[in-house]
Amino acid sequence: MKGVDHLAHERNKTEFDVDAMKIVWAGSRHAFELSDRMARLVASDPAFQKDGRTRLGRKELFKNTLRKAAHAWKRILELRLTEEEAGWLRNFVDEPSFTDLHWGMFIPAIKGQGTDEQQQKWLPLAYKMQIIGCYAQTELGHGSNVQGLETTATFDPETDEFVIHSPTLTSSKWWPGGLGKVSTHAIVYARLITNGQEHGVHGFIVQLRSLDDHMPLPGITMGDIGMKFGNGAYNTMDNGVLTFDHIRIPRNQMLMRVLRVTREGKCVQSNVPRQLIYGTMVFVRQTIVADASTALSRAVCIATRYSAVRRQFGSQDGGMETQVIDYKTQQSRLFPLLASAYAFRFVGEWLKWLYTDVTQRLQANDFSTLPEAHACTAGLKSLTTTATADAIEECRKLCGGHGYLCASGLPELFAVYVPACTYEGDNVVLLLQHIADRKRSLYRIQGKREEKKLEVARFLMKTVSQLGSGKKPVGTTAYLGQVQDLLQCCCDVQTAEDWLKPSVVLEAFEARSARMCVARAQNLSKFENPEDGFAELSADLVEAAVAHCQLIVVSKRKEEPDLTPAMARDESDHHNKDEGFIDKLQQDIPGKGVNQQLQNLCYIYALNLLHKYLGDFLSTGCITPKQASLANDQLRSLYSQIRPNAIALVDAFNYTDHYLGSVLGRYDGNVYPKLYEEAWKDPLNDSVVPDGYHEYVHPMLKQQLRNARL
C-alpha cells in the first residue's frame, strides 16, 4: 500500500487475525486466492478503469461496456482462465453487460432444460462465444405471471417446425438483458400449441440476428427499451424489446428435457417434473443471494471507512473532533448492516450447497427437494435483496452529504442494485410463493383434525396443516416438528448476557415464526373458500414468510438423523450444510479472535432483528418487554465490542479500491484531497465560464442591470 495510511490508527486496534477472516469471508483459501488474483488483475489493467462512468452519455457508455466485455474475453483466452477464474474476472470488471445473461441465464437454461443432444449441440457454441444468448421470458403485459405469457409456439407437422409469434402488443418480449443490441440468440418462453391444443409455457432456442451482419432475421423486430434509473448504473445493459411475426424454427430447438414433442406433434412428458421449466430461475435466485452480500459489503465498507475518517463536534481545548463512528446512533445504524453482510454471506454459501445438492439429485431422478429449493431461493432472494437495497441507501445517509456525490460510489451502487428487488421475481410475489404450494392438500391444524380440501395451500401453511398427519417436517421447516413446544415455551432470559446463548436466540426466533405460521393457518381456516383466505390474508402471510426466512439466516436448524431418505445427507456434507450464522459458529474456525468477532456479529444480526420486529416477538408472547429491553442492553455492549474491529472487519472483504470505486471508501482513508481532486474532473469545470452563460445568463443579467438603472 503506497502513501500514508490515514486509517492506520484504526487498524492498530484490531483484535483478530484479518487474514484468517479474509478466508472465512471468501469461503475457502482456494476461493480467496483465486478472487484476490482476479481482482488485482482487473484493477491493474488500464482497459478496465471505470473513472467517469457516471458522466458518459448512453451511447458512449454502452460502447465502453462492449469494449470492456471484449477485452475481458480476450484476457480470458490469453491467460487460459478456467470457468471459475473467468467468472471472477467478469465480476471484478463490475459493469452489468450482455455477458451476464449469456453466462448467467442462457447457458444455465440450456444445461437445465435441454436434452443431452441439445446440450451437445448448443453449449460448445455458447462456451466459445460463437453465439451470444439471452433469456427472453418477460413480456410487456406479463412478468410475474409466467403462465400468462402470450407469445405462441405452434407446431407445424408439415414442415416439422415451430412457428413463434407475438399475437398482441402486450406479448412483445420486454426487459431481457442483452437482447436490445447484442444477442444473436435467445431462450424464448412461449405457449406451446400442438394439434390445436395448448401445453403451457416452454423454452425455445431462437436465433434473432444474423451471424454475418448482425441484422435481425426476417420477421423479427428488436431494440433497446430505453434509459433506466440512475447515471451509468444499469444503463450499460441493453434491456430489449422483441416481437415475432411468424418466425419458424426447427422442432429440435424446443428445450425438451421436461416435455418432448414428437414428429407427429404428440407431447410426451418425461419423468422430470414440469416445474423444472422454472429451474433457471432457481439457479439465478441462488446466485442473487450471494450477490446481495457482495453489494451490501461494498456499501458497508465505504460507510465504515468514511465514518472513521469523518469527524464532527466534540472538540475540547482545540483537540480533534469526534469520529462519527463513535456516535452510538451511527453504530446502531451501521453495525447491523455490517453483521447482515456477513450473515448473507453464510446463508448464500448454504444456498449454493442446497442448489448443488438439488442438481445432483435431479440428475439421479430424485425430485423430492425441488419444492424446498424453490421456496428457499425465492424467500431468501426476497429477504436479502430488500434488506440490501435499503442498506445501501442507509449507507449513503451514513456518509452525510458526501454520500450523495457520485464520487462516493453509493449512488451508482444503489441504482445498479435496486432492480434486484424486482428482477428474477418481484420480492412480494416471491414471498407469497415462499409460503405457496399449489398442491391439493389436507388442511388440518395440529391435532384439531379440522379437515378441508384446499385448492391452494401454501408451503409453510401446508407444512403446518400436515403437522397432525404424522408427516415430519424436514429441512428448513424441521423446527415446526416441535410446534407444541414452541407454542408453549417461555423465554428464560434474565440478564443481558443470557441473550448470548445460541439456544435462547434460536428458540425465540423459532417460536416467533412457528406462532406466526400457526396463527395465520388458523385465520385461513376461517374462510369457506381458501383462495379468498389467501387473497385477504396475503399481507399477514408475507410477514410469516419473512419471519421464517430470517430464522433461516440466523440459523438453519441442524437436521435430525432420522430423515426421509431423500432428505438424509451424508456425514461428509456436515460442514457444508450448516451455514446459517449460528451453525457457522459451531465450526472450528481458525485464526486468533475470528470466532469471537463472528459471534459478536451473529448476535448483532439476531438482536437487531429482534429489536426491529419487536411487535412480532411481543405480540406472539415469545419474549417479555423486560427481555426486549435486556436485548437492547446487550446490543449496545456488542456495538462497543465491534467498534475497535470495525475497519478490520471491512478490510476482510478484501476489496480493491478499483472494485469499490469510492473516494469515501479508499483503503488509505485519504478522503478530502481526493474528493477535492475528483471535483475538478467534472466536465463542467473544463472551462471557467460554462457553455450557455453568454447565451442565457449574461443577457438576463444585462437586462436586470438595465432595468435597475432606468
Ligand SMILES: CCCCC/C=C/C(=O)SCCNC(=O)CCNC(=O)[C@H](O)C(C)(C)COP(=O)(O)OP(=O)(O)OC[C@H]1O[C@@H](n2cnc3c(N)ncnc32)[C@H](O)[C@@H]1OP(=O)(O)O
Ligand atoms: C444474471 C442476473 C441478471 C438478472 C436479470 C434478470 C432476469 C430476469 O428477471 S428473468 C425473468 C424472471 N421472472 C420471474 O422471476 C417471474 C416470477 N414468477 C415466477 O417465478 C412464477 O410464475 C411464480 C413463482 C410466481 C409461480 O406462479 P404460479 O402461477 O403460482 O405458478 P405456476 O402455476 O406457474 O406453477 C406452480 C407450481 O410450480 C412451482 N414453482 C413455481 N416456480 C418454481 C420454481 N422456480 N422452481 C420449482 N418450482 C416452482 C410452484 O410451487 C407450484 O408447484 P406445485 O404446487 O407442486 O404445482
Ligand SMILES: Cc1cc2nc3c(=O)[nH]c(=O)nc-3n(C[C@H](O)[C@H](O)[C@H](O)COP(=O)(O)OP(=O)(O)OC[C@H]3O[C@@H](n4cnc5c(N)ncnc54)[C@H](O)[C@@H]3O)c2cc1C
Ligand atoms: C433491470 C431488470 C432486468 C431484467 N432482466 C430480465 C431478463 O433478462 N429476462 C426477462 O425475461 N425478464 C427480465 N426482467 C423482468 C423481470 O423479471 C420482471 O420485471 C419481474 O419478474 C417483475 O414482473 P413484473 O414487471 O410483471 O411486475 P408486476 O407483477 O407487474 O408487479 C407490479 C406490482 O404488482 C404486485 N403484484 C404482482 N402480482 C401480485 C400478486 N399475485 N400478489 C400480490 N402482489 C402482486 C408486485 O408486488 C408489484 O408491486 C428484468 C427486469 C428488470 C427491472
